[in-house]
Amino acid sequence: MPTLEFRVNGRDHRVEVEIDSTLLEVLRDKLRITGPKAGCNTGDCGACSVLLDGILVRACITNALSVQGGEVITVEGLARSGKLHPLQKAFHEHYGSQCGFCTPGMLLAAKALLDQNPTPTVEEVKEAISGNLCRCTGYVKIIDSIMAASKEMSKREAG
Amino acid sequence: MQRTVVGQRKKRYDGLAHVTGETRFVDDVFIPGTLTVKVLRSQVVKGNIRRLDTSAAASLPGVEGIVTHKDVPNNAFGLVPDQPVLAETIRYRGQPIAAVAAHDERAALKAIDQIKVEVDEEEPVFDPQEAMKPGAPKVRPEGNCYMYGEHPCRKVVFGDVEAGFKEADHIIEGEFRTNPVEHAPMETQVSLAVPEGKGRLTIYTVSQSLLFHHGLLTGILKMDKDDLRIAGLAEKALHDWKDDVHVAFRSGTVGGSFGAKNDIHADHVTALLALKTGQPVKWRWTREEETLYSTHRGGWHIRIRDGVKRDGRIVARQVTSIRDAGAYSALNTYVVDKHCFMVSGPYSIPNVYVEGYCVYTNKTPSSSMRGFGVFPATFACEMQMNKIAAQLKIDPWELRLINAYREGDQTPTRRVLDSVYLIETLQACAEKAGVKLPDRLASMTSEKREGAA
Amino acid sequence: MKKRGVGIAAAQYPTGLAGGGDVSQAYVKVNPDGTADLFIGSVDIGQGSKTVLAQMAAEELGIPYEWVRVHNQGTDTSPICFGTFASRVTYATGNAVVEAAREARSILFEVAAPSLQATPEALDAADGKIFVRDDPGRSIGFRDVANMANIFMKKMIVGQGLFARDHSATDPDTGACDPFCTMAWAAQLVEVEVDTDTGQVEVLRMVSAFDVGGAINPMLVEGQIEGGAVMGMGAALMEDLYPHYPTPEGQPTNLNTYIIPTAVDIPKKMESVIVECPSTAGPYGAKGIGEMTANVPAPAIVSAIHDAVGVWIDEIPVTPERLLRALEKADS
Ligand code: FES
Numbered sequence: 001m002p003t004l005e006f007r008v009n010g011r012d013h014r015v016e017v018e019i020d021s022t023l024l025e026v027l028r029d030k031l032r033i034t035g036p037k038a039g040c041n042t043g044d045c046g047a048c049s050v051l052l053d054g055i056l057v058r059a060c061i062t063n064a065l066s067v068q069g070g071e072v073i074t075v076e077g078l079a080r081s082g083k084l085h086p087l088q089k090a091f092h093e094h095y096g097s098q099c100g101f102c103t104p105g106m107l108l109a110a111k112a113l114l115d116q117n118p119t120p121t122v123e124e125v126k127e128a129i130s131g132n133l134c135r136c137t138g139y140v141k142i143i144d145s146i147m148a149a150s151k152e153m154s155k156r157e158a159g
Numbered sequence: 160m161q162r163t164v165v166g167q168r169k170k171r172y173d174g175l176a177h178v179t180g181e182t183r184f185v186d187d188v189f190i191p192g193t194l195t196v197k198v199l200r201s202q203v204v205k206g207n208i209r210r211l212d213t214s215a216a217a218s219l220p221g222v223e224g225i226v227t228h229k230d231v232p233n234n235a236f237g238l239v240p241d242q243p244v245l246a247e248t249i250r251y252r253g254q255p256i257a258a259v260a261a262h263d264e265r266a267a268l269k270a271i272d273q274i275k276v277e278v279d280e281e282e283p284v285f286d287p288q289e290a291m292k293p294g295a296p297k298v299r300p301e302g303n304c305y306m307y308g309e310h311p312c313r314k315v316v317f318g319d320v321e322a323g324f325k326e327a328d329h330i331i332e333g334e335f336r337t338n339p340v341e342h343a344p345m346e347t348q349v350s351l352a353v354p355e356g357k358g359r360l361t362i363y364t365v366s367q368s369l370l371f372h373h374g375l376l377t378g379i380l381k382m383d384k385d386d387l388r389i390a391g392l393a394e395k396a397l398h399d400w401k402d403d404v405h406v407a408f409r410s411g412t413v414g415g416s417f418g419a420k421n422d423i424h425a426d427h428v429t430a431l432l433a434l435k436t437g438q439p440v441k442w443r444w445t446r447e448e449e450t451l452y453s454t455h456r457g458g459w460h461i462r463i464r465d466g467v468k469r470d471g472r473i474v475a476r477q478v479t480s481i482r483d484a485g486a487y488s489a490l491n492t493y494v495v496d497k498h499c500f501m502v503s504g505p506y507s508i509p510n511v512y513v514e515g516y517c518v519y520t521n522k523t524p525s526s527s528m529r530g531f532g533v534f535p536a537t538f539a540c541e542m543q544m545n546k547i548a549a550q551l552k553i554d555p556w557e558l559r560l561i562n563a564y565r566e567g568d569q570t571p572t573r574r575v576l577d578s579v580y581l582i583e584t585l586q587a588c589a590e591k592a593g594v595k596l597p598d599r600l601a602s603m604t605s606e607k608r609e610g611a612a
Numbered sequence: 613m614k615k616r617g618v619g620i621a622a623a624q625y626p627t628g629l630a631g632g633g634d635v636s637q638a639y640v641k642v643n644p645d646g647t648a649d650l651f652i653g654s655v656d657i658g659q660g661s662k663t664v665l666a667q668m669a670a671e672e673l674g675i676p677y678e679w680v681r682v683h684n685q686g687t688d689t690s691p692i693c694f695g696t697f698a699s700r701v702t703y704a705t706g707n708a709v710v711e712a713a714r715e716a717r718s719i720l721f722e723v724a725a726p727s728l729q730a731t732p733e734a735l736d737a738a739d740g741k742i743f744v745r746d747d748p749g750r751s752i753g754f755r756d757v758a759n760m761a762n763i764f765m766k767k768m769i770v771g772q773g774l775f776a777r778d779h780s781a782t783d784p785d786t787g788a789c790d791p792f793c794t795m796a797w798a799a800q801l802v803e804v805e806v807d808t809d810t811g812q813v814e815v816l817r818m819v820s821a822f823d824v825g826g827a828i829n830p831m832l833v834e835g836q837i838e839g840g841a842v843m844g845m846g847a848a849l850m851e852d853l854y855p856h857y858p859t860p861e862g863q864p865t866n867l868n869t870y871i872i873p874t875a876v877d878i879p880k881k882m883e884s885v886i887v888e889c890p891s892t893a894g895p896y897g898a899k900g901i902g903e904m905t906a907n908v909p910a911p912a913i914v915s916a917i918h919d920a921v922g923v924w925i926d927e928i929p930v931t932p933e934r935l936l937r938a939l940e941k942a943d944s
């Protein structure tokens with residue numbers, strides 16, 4: 001079996017993988033990093049979204065060996081030294097999460113947006129998370145949460 | 160006393176766990192040595208299994224156990240116990256026939272491939288209106304309509320609908336259909352069954368109805384019977400499961416349901432395989448399985464005939480509704496009940512006659528979904544209200560306000576209503592929307608109707 | 613051409629199992645540190661029952677929300693609950709929780725009464741304090757009482773609560789029965805824009821009013837209204853599990869063919885009003901609206917489409933194809 005070396009949430013990993021293993025299988029089944037969820041395994045729901053070298057990808061349709069040497073961030077890597085990321089705080093405060101199954105992927109889609117565009121419009125937020133399905137919230141409070149986080153983060157920048 | 164907690168916008172109890180990824184869904188539970196489950200589903204829509212041979216599959220490397228209908232102690236479950244866990248008689252395409260537990264997904268899928276099934280095919284029926292006709296292919300031996308007492312439908316009879324039609328100035332008819340809808344919770348069906356010491360079988364479940372499903376599962380495994388014999392099970396088990404099996408549901412968190420997890424989809428199969436192999440087994444449905452073979456909101460066909468007075472008062476409503484139940488009852492009989500009880504809408508109509516048919520067809524069983532049968536009831540009733548308003552040139556707000564239930568009104572099922580507030584709710588909606596209601600409507604209240612007892 | 617229209621719908625929804633006979637139980641245990649453990653058998657499927665039930669327990673015990681822990685681990689350790697369906701948990705399990713919390717509280721009041729020189733009946737509790745109702749200055753910390761009761765007075769501070777309804781059989785000839793605990797009410801206005809060239813319908817505005825009886829947590833109520841609105845919109849315009857109904861031909865197999873609303877599909881503007889007409893027997897007057905929020909949008913949207921283009925479409929979902937066919941038929 002080929003060996004995959006990569007970094008997840010700041011930690012180096014070395015694992016044996018099948019040539020057709022997906023990144024999601026490696027994260028969940030081998031490394032037991034369960035933040036990314038398997039909602040469809042066909043790239044349609046976004047529940048498995050992670051950041052790969054800063055770019056939003058769907059782990060379920062990403063071949064594991066293609067991330068060789070890369071750096072992956074999952075929801076578990078969002079909080080820094082015990083402090084919640086402003087997005088996490090905002091989702092909690094503004095009720096951006098109901099059943100919670102879409103939340104890890106949604107947070108990373110939101111982070112990918114804010115990293116590129118710290119002060120998006122509502123339309124831009126909708127566009128950015130349109131690949132992440134949520135069946136519970138109707139998205140309203142997810143959008144509110146992302147807008148609130150953006151505000152909070154730019155206030156910090158300025159302050 | 161001033162309330163200090165109730166009424167407050169408190170943050171979600173498990174919200175912090177959700178945003179940090181700490182929330183553990185059933186699929187996030189890992190028990191060492193857990194086997195993977197895959198299920199063989201029928202390619203055929205309807206027929207009887209003539210030959211079912213699992214021997215080649217069973218001898219493949221990595222395969223720990225296979226179960227078929229022969230391994231299910233009591234192979235009929237449900238509110239109306241008509242659904243087999245694993246089929247001998249096929250009634251819909253995709254019906255589970257056999258289940259495999261293997262070391263990994265590859266091995267399980269390979270085994271599924273090696274199971275030989277031969278089916279004597281029969282002619283199916285898909286259209287509930289066809290299925291209701293005499294001479295239609297029988298979905299089930301008892302007939303294609305569920306019997307409510309002596310009647311092939313749920314009836315609600317209130318007042319005298321014919322007298323109401325005579326009294327009416329207009330007869331307005333409508334016919335409505337709602338197509339089947341899938342719940343599509345983001346988490347599919349998942350079940351992890353773990354045999355533990357002392358005959359305890361722990362099942363990590365996504366069930367939204369623990370007590371109800373515990374009863375169903377106990378019934379399938381016949382654990383409440385004295386002659387408990389789980390034939391052929393526990394071949395490799397460490398414990399003697401035949402003496403005492405206790406099912407314990409572990410319920411953590413559910414990743415959305417909307418009625419999708421109101422029927423047992425996976426726990427019965429994992430229970431059987433865990434008992435048979437003596438090892439933990441996990442079955443996670445693929446999205447394709449969830450979409451095609453989980454329960455859903457079945458299709459409806461609804462005909463309404465209303466008798467309406469010139470001023471817009473509805474004096475008679477007759478409804479005939481047909482629910483496409485698919486191949487098994489699941490919760491459909493209850494869904495039809497709820498539909499019939501509510502389909503006259505939130506309006507005080509003195510004469511109501513409803514017939515609701517629960518009809519079986521050769522499709523995946525439908526069942527509960529958010530709103531049970533009230534979703535199509537609301538669609539048909541409110542479409543009809545807007546049509547009446549258009550035809551009589553009455554403002555749709557007014558039509559609703561003058562017909563709305565009032566305090567003390569009786570529903571067609573003879574329930575006397577209290578805390579009635581439709582008029583005020585309509586007014587609140589109009590106000591928020593910036594719709595100015597004329598004073599005579601804006602000043603209405605839900606107080607008892609004049610002249611009412 | 614783009615055409616706009618407005619439609620409305622109203623609705624009722626019954627709280628509780630039709631036919632009755634359903635049970636929900638709860639236990640509450642108060643620990644020496646004043647925190648409380650709430651045991652229930654109802655599953656939280658995302659709607660937030662752990663949150664609102666914890667709020668009820670905290671309110672009744674008179675402690676902060678953060679002091680309550682909720683346990684629904686499974687059938688071995690949890691009290692009994694028929695299930696999370698029929699919009700029943702806030703109402704049914706809520707009643708059980710209130711009863712359980714009150715029973716636990718009464719034990720603490722008995723312990724606290726002598727030191728406050730009052731009768732237990734004269735006491736009340738809020739914000740982690742037990743006090744004399746008519747003289748709130750005379751108070752004692754909830755924690756102190758809980759500790760004293762558990763450790764020194766050797767009492768178990770445990771309360772139990774039960775919600776149970778009689779079974780109501782339905783008369784097969786008339787349908788007479790008692791099919792609910794209470795009824796919730798709703799009204800909704802929808803504005804749409806129909807593109808008559810593509811058949812696309814855009815929901816521009818949705819104004820919803822729901823009578824929830826008593827909002828235990830308005831934020832969670834809004835969450836239900838918004839989530840239901842979008843799910844209802846999906847059923848009205850997009851979602852079709854059997855495109856060639858009644859035959860199973862051409863069924864969608866995945867989320868790339870079974871299309872549910874995404875963030876870009878939701879109504880441009882969504883406003884909700886929470887109306888509160890207390891139920892007679894629900895906790896704090898609560899009624900259940902979890903399901904009905906998804907029922908109202910379809911007729912409102914389809915009626916708004918009629919208002920826009922003058923055609924009634926009596927079959928949902930109103931997909932672009934179905935809409936264009938209906939327009940074509942009306943034209944000819
Ligand atoms: S699980 Fe990867 S997109 Fe759905």
Ligand code: FES
Nearest residue numbers: 098099102134136
């Ligand atoms: S919160 Fe349940 S899917 Fe988004």
